């Protein structure tokens with residue numbers, strides 16, 4: 001991780017800086033909201049629950065402050081060792097940030113999963129909590145009003161004091177700027193923590209691996225999404241290229257848990273893997289701004305979600 005360097009606003013009076021994280025049950029829209037606030041796709045999203053596994057920071061630069069967003073996996077009842085590790089990661093993050101924003105999707109009623117999260121969050125006393133009603137484009141005004149009341153009620157029931165309750169839509173871009181402004185206002189006074197213009201401090205290898213995983217998740221079903229892990233083994237500019245025509249070589253392995261899954265990932269005559277590679281390559285090129293050569297291989301790491309040694313190897 002590069003050392004944070006002070007930015008131009010470092011000495012501006014009244015400048016605020018700090019850390020916030022979005023939490024919420026799987027699929028609540030946390031990653032999409034992170035990308036919307038940062039203004040660029042730095043976190044992968046998908047319609048499969050529990051997509052987020054790594055903690056990636058998004059950095060929001062505003063005239064009045066700098067907001068560092070930490071993305072966390074959805075908290076859920078753990079069924080595997082991976083599940084337990086992810087839950088631990090979530091709680092460790094909560095106690096380290098200045099503000100925790102709990103996301104409640106407006107198109108769904110508040111349920112036991114949300115209560116579980118807010119109760120757990122209540123145990124972390126000092127952190128400021130706000131509630132975000134996400135996906136308001138999927139609900140009509142009456143439903144949103146009812147949802148906001150339910151969120152306030154959940155706060156009362158669990159003894160949680162919401163510093164704000166904010167409805168937003170990442171897809172429609174509604175109230176995103178307001179949310180950023182409110183979050184910055186809740187940060188402690190202090191100088192910028194990252195250089196101006198940096199959008200994330202996640203290493204490029206991690207970003208590339210995540211974009212490959214996102215492409216691989218598209219169109220797979222059942223338990224296969226959870227079985228996919230991607231590791232970038234090697235990444236570097238190809239030597240001997242003209243300075244104006246760089247090419248970034250990326251060698252990555254896509255792990256699944258069983259031979260049958262390997263077959264599905266590769267597809268008929270390799271068609272599916274080629275498609276995943278093409279989609280991922282374009283996304284990586286657009287994020288990093290360099291043409292990419294992507295060498296993607298599918299490997300089997302038998303039952304890796306339950307095996308401590310393999311989990312470590314895959315970065316968990």
Ligand SMILES: Nc1nc2c(ncn2[C@@H]2O[C@H](COP(=O)(O)OP(=O)(O)OP(=O)(O)O)[C@@H](O)[C@H]2O)c(=O)[nH]1
Pocket residue numbers: 024025026027028029030031032033044045046047048049050051052072073074134135136137138168169170171172
């Ligand atoms: N219509 C609409 N859909 C949204 C909005 N925000 C997110 N979604 C969709 O909801 C799904 C889940 O979004 P994510 O951002 O991946 O959710 P998450 O909370 O990060 O999910 P996990 O990583 O599983 O914890 C995706 O299909 C998104 O496109 C929104 O504002 N409006």
